[in-house]
Amino acid sequence: MKKLQELLDKAKGVGKKVVAVAAADDDVVLRAVDMAKKEGIVDALLFGDAKKIEVVAEKAGLNIKDFEIVDSKNPADDAVKAFVDGRAHFVMKGNIKTGDLMKAVLKDEYNLKTGRTMSLVSIFETPLYHKLLVVTDAGMTIAPDLEQKVHLIENAVLVARKAVGVEKPKVAILGAIEVVNPKMEATIHAALLA
Known part of the structure:
Protein backbone atom coordinates (compact mmCIF):
# COMPACT_ATOMS: atom_id res chain seq x y z
CA MET A 1 0.00 0.00 0.00
CA ASN A 111 -7.96 -10.49 30.84
CA LEU A 112 -6.40 -8.40 28.04
CA LYS A 113 -2.76 -8.82 29.03
CA THR A 114 -0.79 -10.85 26.50
CA GLY A 115 2.63 -10.88 28.13
CA ARG A 116 3.92 -8.57 25.39
CA THR A 117 4.53 -4.86 25.68
CA MET A 118 1.62 -2.79 24.39
CA SER A 119 2.54 0.02 22.05
CA LEU A 120 1.17 2.79 19.91
CA VAL A 121 1.51 1.91 16.22
CA SER A 122 0.75 4.67 13.71
CA ILE A 123 0.48 4.59 9.93
CA PHE A 124 1.64 7.69 8.05
CA GLU A 125 1.44 8.90 4.48
CA THR A 126 3.97 11.54 3.48
CA PRO A 127 4.74 13.15 0.12
CA LEU A 128 8.42 12.67 0.97
CA TYR A 129 8.26 8.86 0.73
CA HIS A 130 6.74 6.56 -1.90
CA LYS A 131 4.76 4.31 0.44
CA LEU A 132 3.09 4.23 3.83
CA LEU A 133 5.23 4.28 6.97
CA VAL A 134 4.41 2.25 10.07
CA VAL A 135 5.90 3.88 13.17
CA THR A 136 6.11 2.73 16.78
CA ASP A 137 6.28 3.78 19.63
CA ALA A 138 5.62 7.49 19.70
CA GLY A 139 3.52 7.65 22.81
CA MET A 140 3.33 4.74 25.24
CA THR A 141 6.68 3.12 26.00
CA ILE A 142 8.95 5.84 27.33
CA ALA A 143 12.26 4.03 27.90
CA PRO A 144 11.97 0.47 26.56
CA ASP A 145 14.53 -2.17 27.44
CA LEU A 146 15.80 -4.60 24.79
CA GLU A 147 12.98 -7.13 25.30
CA GLN A 148 10.36 -4.39 25.09
CA LYS A 149 11.95 -3.11 21.87
CA VAL A 150 11.57 -6.60 20.40
CA HIS A 151 7.86 -6.47 21.33
CA LEU A 152 7.49 -3.00 19.80
CA ILE A 153 9.00 -4.24 16.55
CA GLU A 154 6.75 -7.32 16.58
CA ASN A 155 3.69 -5.11 17.10
CA ALA A 156 4.64 -2.80 14.22
CA VAL A 157 5.40 -5.76 11.93
CA LEU A 158 2.00 -7.26 12.77
CA VAL A 159 0.28 -3.99 11.78
CA ALA A 160 2.38 -3.78 8.61
CA ARG A 161 1.33 -7.30 7.64
CA LYS A 162 -2.33 -7.26 8.68
CA ALA A 163 -3.32 -3.67 7.93
CA VAL A 164 -0.93 -2.52 5.23
CA GLY A 165 -0.37 -5.88 3.51
CA VAL A 166 3.44 -5.87 3.63
CA GLU A 167 4.50 -9.45 4.30
CA LYS A 168 8.20 -8.69 4.89
CA PRO A 169 8.41 -5.10 6.13
CA LYS A 170 11.76 -3.38 6.42
CA VAL A 171 12.57 -2.30 9.98
CA ALA A 172 14.64 0.76 10.85
CA ILE A 173 15.67 1.64 14.38
CA LEU A 174 16.21 5.34 14.87
CA GLY A 175 18.65 6.82 17.34
CA ALA A 176 20.57 10.00 18.01
CA ILE A 177 23.62 8.74 16.08
CA GLU A 178 24.26 6.18 13.33
CA VAL A 179 27.08 4.18 14.91
CA VAL A 180 27.37 2.04 18.01
CA ASN A 181 28.53 4.02 21.00
CA PRO A 182 29.07 1.99 24.20
CA LYS A 183 27.89 5.00 26.23
CA MET A 184 24.51 5.03 24.44
CA GLU A 185 22.40 2.00 25.27
CA ALA A 186 20.03 2.71 22.35
CA THR A 187 22.86 2.20 19.85
CA ILE A 188 23.85 -1.10 21.47
CA HIS A 189 20.23 -2.27 21.31
CA ALA A 190 20.01 -1.23 17.66
CA ALA A 191 23.10 -3.29 16.85
CA LEU A 192 21.70 -6.32 18.70
CA LEU A 193 18.35 -6.00 16.90
CA ALA A 194 19.90 -5.58 13.44
Missing part, protein backbone atom coordinates in the same frame (compact mmCIF):
# COMPACT_ATOMS: atom_id res chain seq x y z
CA LYS A 2 1.19 3.43 -0.88
CA LYS A 3 -1.71 5.67 0.15
CA LEU A 4 -4.02 5.94 3.15
CA GLN A 5 -6.93 5.83 0.68
CA GLU A 6 -5.96 2.21 -0.06
CA LEU A 7 -6.15 1.44 3.66
CA LEU A 8 -9.57 3.11 3.81
CA ASP A 9 -10.75 1.04 0.83
CA LYS A 10 -9.52 -2.11 2.58
CA ALA A 11 -11.42 -1.12 5.74
CA LYS A 12 -14.59 -0.66 3.69
CA GLY A 13 -14.15 -4.19 2.36
CA VAL A 14 -13.89 -5.63 5.87
CA GLY A 15 -17.24 -4.18 6.91
CA LYS A 16 -18.41 -1.78 9.56
CA LYS A 17 -16.89 -2.09 13.04
CA VAL A 18 -17.93 -0.52 16.34
CA VAL A 19 -15.52 1.81 18.12
CA ALA A 20 -15.87 2.52 21.85
CA VAL A 21 -14.55 6.02 22.50
CA ALA A 22 -13.38 6.67 26.07
CA ALA A 23 -14.10 10.29 27.11
CA ALA A 24 -15.52 11.31 23.74
CA ASP A 25 -15.70 15.04 24.56
CA ASP A 26 -12.84 15.86 22.17
CA ASP A 27 -13.47 17.67 18.88
CA VAL A 28 -10.59 16.03 16.97
CA VAL A 29 -11.71 12.56 18.05
CA LEU A 30 -15.36 13.30 17.26
CA ARG A 31 -14.38 14.61 13.80
CA ALA A 32 -12.37 11.45 13.12
CA VAL A 33 -15.22 9.20 14.24
CA ASP A 34 -17.72 11.25 12.22
CA MET A 35 -15.51 10.99 9.13
CA ALA A 36 -15.11 7.22 9.59
CA LYS A 37 -18.88 6.86 10.03
CA LYS A 38 -19.53 8.82 6.83
CA GLU A 39 -17.09 6.51 5.04
CA GLY A 40 -19.16 3.58 6.29
CA ILE A 41 -16.44 1.89 8.31
CA VAL A 42 -17.55 2.50 11.92
CA ASP A 43 -20.45 2.91 14.27
CA ALA A 44 -19.60 4.53 17.57
CA LEU A 45 -20.29 4.18 21.26
CA LEU A 46 -19.34 7.50 22.85
CA PHE A 47 -18.56 7.19 26.57
CA GLY A 48 -18.25 10.13 28.94
CA ASP A 49 -20.18 13.15 30.13
CA ALA A 50 -23.10 13.21 27.67
CA LYS A 51 -23.63 16.96 28.00
CA LYS A 52 -19.96 17.71 27.33
CA ILE A 53 -19.94 15.38 24.32
CA GLU A 54 -23.00 17.11 22.88
CA VAL A 55 -21.55 20.60 23.48
CA VAL A 56 -18.22 19.70 21.86
CA ALA A 57 -20.02 18.15 18.87
CA GLU A 58 -22.25 21.20 18.46
CA LYS A 59 -19.27 23.61 18.61
CA ALA A 60 -17.50 21.46 15.99
CA GLY A 61 -20.59 21.54 13.78
CA LEU A 62 -21.07 17.79 13.96
CA ASN A 63 -24.38 15.96 13.90
CA ILE A 64 -23.95 13.01 16.27
CA LYS A 65 -27.59 11.97 16.52
CA ASP A 66 -26.72 8.61 14.93
CA PHE A 67 -24.08 7.87 17.56
CA GLU A 68 -24.89 6.11 20.79
CA ILE A 69 -23.85 8.36 23.67
CA VAL A 70 -23.36 6.55 26.97
CA ASP A 71 -23.37 8.96 29.91
CA SER A 72 -20.53 7.61 32.02
CA LYS A 73 -18.60 8.65 35.11
CA ASN A 74 -15.92 6.03 34.26
CA PRO A 75 -15.55 6.28 30.48
CA ALA A 76 -12.29 4.33 30.28
CA ASP A 77 -13.69 1.35 32.18
CA ASP A 78 -16.99 1.47 30.32
CA ALA A 79 -15.33 1.65 26.89
CA VAL A 80 -13.04 -1.28 27.73
CA LYS A 81 -16.02 -3.26 29.09
CA ALA A 82 -17.83 -2.67 25.79
CA PHE A 83 -14.84 -4.19 23.99
CA VAL A 84 -14.53 -7.13 26.39
CA ASP A 85 -18.28 -7.81 26.20
CA GLY A 86 -18.15 -7.85 22.39
CA ARG A 87 -20.23 -4.69 21.90
CA ALA A 88 -17.22 -2.92 20.35
CA HIS A 89 -14.39 -4.11 18.12
CA PHE A 90 -11.83 -1.64 19.43
CA VAL A 91 -11.30 1.20 21.91
CA MET A 92 -10.31 4.74 20.97
CA LYS A 93 -8.75 7.29 23.31
CA GLY A 94 -10.67 10.52 23.67
CA ASN A 95 -10.16 13.40 26.10
CA ILE A 96 -8.43 11.25 28.70
CA LYS A 97 -4.84 10.72 29.78
CA THR A 98 -3.19 7.70 28.19
CA GLY A 99 -2.26 6.37 31.63
CA ASP A 100 -5.88 6.48 32.80
CA LEU A 101 -7.06 4.57 29.74
CA MET A 102 -4.25 2.02 30.10
CA LYS A 103 -5.17 1.41 33.76
CA ALA A 104 -8.58 0.28 32.55
CA VAL A 105 -7.17 -1.80 29.68
CA LEU A 106 -4.73 -3.58 31.98
CA LYS A 107 -7.16 -4.47 34.78
CA ASP A 108 -6.86 -8.17 35.57
CA GLU A 109 -10.64 -8.62 35.38
CA TYR A 110 -10.61 -7.87 31.64
Whole structure:
Protein backbone atom coordinates (compact mmCIF):
# COMPACT_ATOMS: atom_id res chain seq x y z
CA MET A 1 0.00 0.00 0.00
CA LYS A 2 1.19 3.43 -0.88
CA LYS A 3 -1.71 5.67 0.15
CA LEU A 4 -4.02 5.94 3.15
CA GLN A 5 -6.93 5.83 0.68
CA GLU A 6 -5.96 2.21 -0.06
CA LEU A 7 -6.15 1.44 3.66
CA LEU A 8 -9.57 3.11 3.81
CA ASP A 9 -10.75 1.04 0.83
CA LYS A 10 -9.52 -2.11 2.58
CA ALA A 11 -11.42 -1.12 5.74
CA LYS A 12 -14.59 -0.66 3.69
CA GLY A 13 -14.15 -4.19 2.36
CA VAL A 14 -13.89 -5.63 5.87
CA GLY A 15 -17.24 -4.18 6.91
CA LYS A 16 -18.41 -1.78 9.56
CA LYS A 17 -16.89 -2.09 13.04
CA VAL A 18 -17.93 -0.52 16.34
CA VAL A 19 -15.52 1.81 18.12
CA ALA A 20 -15.87 2.52 21.85
CA VAL A 21 -14.55 6.02 22.50
CA ALA A 22 -13.38 6.67 26.07
CA ALA A 23 -14.10 10.29 27.11
CA ALA A 24 -15.52 11.31 23.74
CA ASP A 25 -15.70 15.04 24.56
CA ASP A 26 -12.84 15.86 22.17
CA ASP A 27 -13.47 17.67 18.88
CA VAL A 28 -10.59 16.03 16.97
CA VAL A 29 -11.71 12.56 18.05
CA LEU A 30 -15.36 13.30 17.26
CA ARG A 31 -14.38 14.61 13.80
CA ALA A 32 -12.37 11.45 13.12
CA VAL A 33 -15.22 9.20 14.24
CA ASP A 34 -17.72 11.25 12.22
CA MET A 35 -15.51 10.99 9.13
CA ALA A 36 -15.11 7.22 9.59
CA LYS A 37 -18.88 6.86 10.03
CA LYS A 38 -19.53 8.82 6.83
CA GLU A 39 -17.09 6.51 5.04
CA GLY A 40 -19.16 3.58 6.29
CA ILE A 41 -16.44 1.89 8.31
CA VAL A 42 -17.55 2.50 11.92
CA ASP A 43 -20.45 2.91 14.27
CA ALA A 44 -19.60 4.53 17.57
CA LEU A 45 -20.29 4.18 21.26
CA LEU A 46 -19.34 7.50 22.85
CA PHE A 47 -18.56 7.19 26.57
CA GLY A 48 -18.25 10.13 28.94
CA ASP A 49 -20.18 13.15 30.13
CA ALA A 50 -23.10 13.21 27.67
CA LYS A 51 -23.63 16.96 28.00
CA LYS A 52 -19.96 17.71 27.33
CA ILE A 53 -19.94 15.38 24.32
CA GLU A 54 -23.00 17.11 22.88
CA VAL A 55 -21.55 20.60 23.48
CA VAL A 56 -18.22 19.70 21.86
CA ALA A 57 -20.02 18.15 18.87
CA GLU A 58 -22.25 21.20 18.46
CA LYS A 59 -19.27 23.61 18.61
CA ALA A 60 -17.50 21.46 15.99
CA GLY A 61 -20.59 21.54 13.78
CA LEU A 62 -21.07 17.79 13.96
CA ASN A 63 -24.38 15.96 13.90
CA ILE A 64 -23.95 13.01 16.27
CA LYS A 65 -27.59 11.97 16.52
CA ASP A 66 -26.72 8.61 14.93
CA PHE A 67 -24.08 7.87 17.56
CA GLU A 68 -24.89 6.11 20.79
CA ILE A 69 -23.85 8.36 23.67
CA VAL A 70 -23.36 6.55 26.97
CA ASP A 71 -23.37 8.96 29.91
CA SER A 72 -20.53 7.61 32.02
CA LYS A 73 -18.60 8.65 35.11
CA ASN A 74 -15.92 6.03 34.26
CA PRO A 75 -15.55 6.28 30.48
CA ALA A 76 -12.29 4.33 30.28
CA ASP A 77 -13.69 1.35 32.18
CA ASP A 78 -16.99 1.47 30.32
CA ALA A 79 -15.33 1.65 26.89
CA VAL A 80 -13.04 -1.28 27.73
CA LYS A 81 -16.02 -3.26 29.09
CA ALA A 82 -17.83 -2.67 25.79
CA PHE A 83 -14.84 -4.19 23.99
CA VAL A 84 -14.53 -7.13 26.39
CA ASP A 85 -18.28 -7.81 26.20
CA GLY A 86 -18.15 -7.85 22.39
CA ARG A 87 -20.23 -4.69 21.90
CA ALA A 88 -17.22 -2.92 20.35
CA HIS A 89 -14.39 -4.11 18.12
CA PHE A 90 -11.83 -1.64 19.43
CA VAL A 91 -11.30 1.20 21.91
CA MET A 92 -10.31 4.74 20.97
CA LYS A 93 -8.75 7.29 23.31
CA GLY A 94 -10.67 10.52 23.67
CA ASN A 95 -10.16 13.40 26.10
CA ILE A 96 -8.43 11.25 28.70
CA LYS A 97 -4.84 10.72 29.78
CA THR A 98 -3.19 7.70 28.19
CA GLY A 99 -2.26 6.37 31.63
CA ASP A 100 -5.88 6.48 32.80
CA LEU A 101 -7.06 4.57 29.74
CA MET A 102 -4.25 2.02 30.10
CA LYS A 103 -5.17 1.41 33.76
CA ALA A 104 -8.58 0.28 32.55
CA VAL A 105 -7.17 -1.80 29.68
CA LEU A 106 -4.73 -3.58 31.98
CA LYS A 107 -7.16 -4.47 34.78
CA ASP A 108 -6.86 -8.17 35.57
CA GLU A 109 -10.64 -8.62 35.38
CA TYR A 110 -10.61 -7.87 31.64
CA ASN A 111 -7.96 -10.49 30.84
CA LEU A 112 -6.40 -8.40 28.04
CA LYS A 113 -2.76 -8.82 29.03
CA THR A 114 -0.79 -10.85 26.50
CA GLY A 115 2.63 -10.88 28.13
CA ARG A 116 3.92 -8.57 25.39
CA THR A 117 4.53 -4.86 25.68
CA MET A 118 1.62 -2.79 24.39
CA SER A 119 2.54 0.02 22.05
CA LEU A 120 1.17 2.79 19.91
CA VAL A 121 1.51 1.91 16.22
CA SER A 122 0.75 4.67 13.71
CA ILE A 123 0.48 4.59 9.93
CA PHE A 124 1.64 7.69 8.05
CA GLU A 125 1.44 8.90 4.48
CA THR A 126 3.97 11.54 3.48
CA PRO A 127 4.74 13.15 0.12
CA LEU A 128 8.42 12.67 0.97
CA TYR A 129 8.26 8.86 0.73
CA HIS A 130 6.74 6.56 -1.90
CA LYS A 131 4.76 4.31 0.44
CA LEU A 132 3.09 4.23 3.83
CA LEU A 133 5.23 4.28 6.97
CA VAL A 134 4.41 2.25 10.07
CA VAL A 135 5.90 3.88 13.17
CA THR A 136 6.11 2.73 16.78
CA ASP A 137 6.28 3.78 19.63
CA ALA A 138 5.62 7.49 19.70
CA GLY A 139 3.52 7.65 22.81
CA MET A 140 3.33 4.74 25.24
CA THR A 141 6.68 3.12 26.00
CA ILE A 142 8.95 5.84 27.33
CA ALA A 143 12.26 4.03 27.90
CA PRO A 144 11.97 0.47 26.56
CA ASP A 145 14.53 -2.17 27.44
CA LEU A 146 15.80 -4.60 24.79
CA GLU A 147 12.98 -7.13 25.30
CA GLN A 148 10.36 -4.39 25.09
CA LYS A 149 11.95 -3.11 21.87
CA VAL A 150 11.57 -6.60 20.40
CA HIS A 151 7.86 -6.47 21.33
CA LEU A 152 7.49 -3.00 19.80
CA ILE A 153 9.00 -4.24 16.55
CA GLU A 154 6.75 -7.32 16.58
CA ASN A 155 3.69 -5.11 17.10
CA ALA A 156 4.64 -2.80 14.22
CA VAL A 157 5.40 -5.76 11.93
CA LEU A 158 2.00 -7.26 12.77
CA VAL A 159 0.28 -3.99 11.78
CA ALA A 160 2.38 -3.78 8.61
CA ARG A 161 1.33 -7.30 7.64
CA LYS A 162 -2.33 -7.26 8.68
CA ALA A 163 -3.32 -3.67 7.93
CA VAL A 164 -0.93 -2.52 5.23
CA GLY A 165 -0.37 -5.88 3.51
CA VAL A 166 3.44 -5.87 3.63
CA GLU A 167 4.50 -9.45 4.30
CA LYS A 168 8.20 -8.69 4.89
CA PRO A 169 8.41 -5.10 6.13
CA LYS A 170 11.76 -3.38 6.42
CA VAL A 171 12.57 -2.30 9.98
CA ALA A 172 14.64 0.76 10.85
CA ILE A 173 15.67 1.64 14.38
CA LEU A 174 16.21 5.34 14.87
CA GLY A 175 18.65 6.82 17.34
CA ALA A 176 20.57 10.00 18.01
CA ILE A 177 23.62 8.74 16.08
CA GLU A 178 24.26 6.18 13.33
CA VAL A 179 27.08 4.18 14.91
CA VAL A 180 27.37 2.04 18.01
CA ASN A 181 28.53 4.02 21.00
CA PRO A 182 29.07 1.99 24.20
CA LYS A 183 27.89 5.00 26.23
CA MET A 184 24.51 5.03 24.44
CA GLU A 185 22.40 2.00 25.27
CA ALA A 186 20.03 2.71 22.35
CA THR A 187 22.86 2.20 19.85
CA ILE A 188 23.85 -1.10 21.47
CA HIS A 189 20.23 -2.27 21.31
CA ALA A 190 20.01 -1.23 17.66
CA ALA A 191 23.10 -3.29 16.85
CA LEU A 192 21.70 -6.32 18.70
CA LEU A 193 18.35 -6.00 16.90
CA ALA A 194 19.90 -5.58 13.44
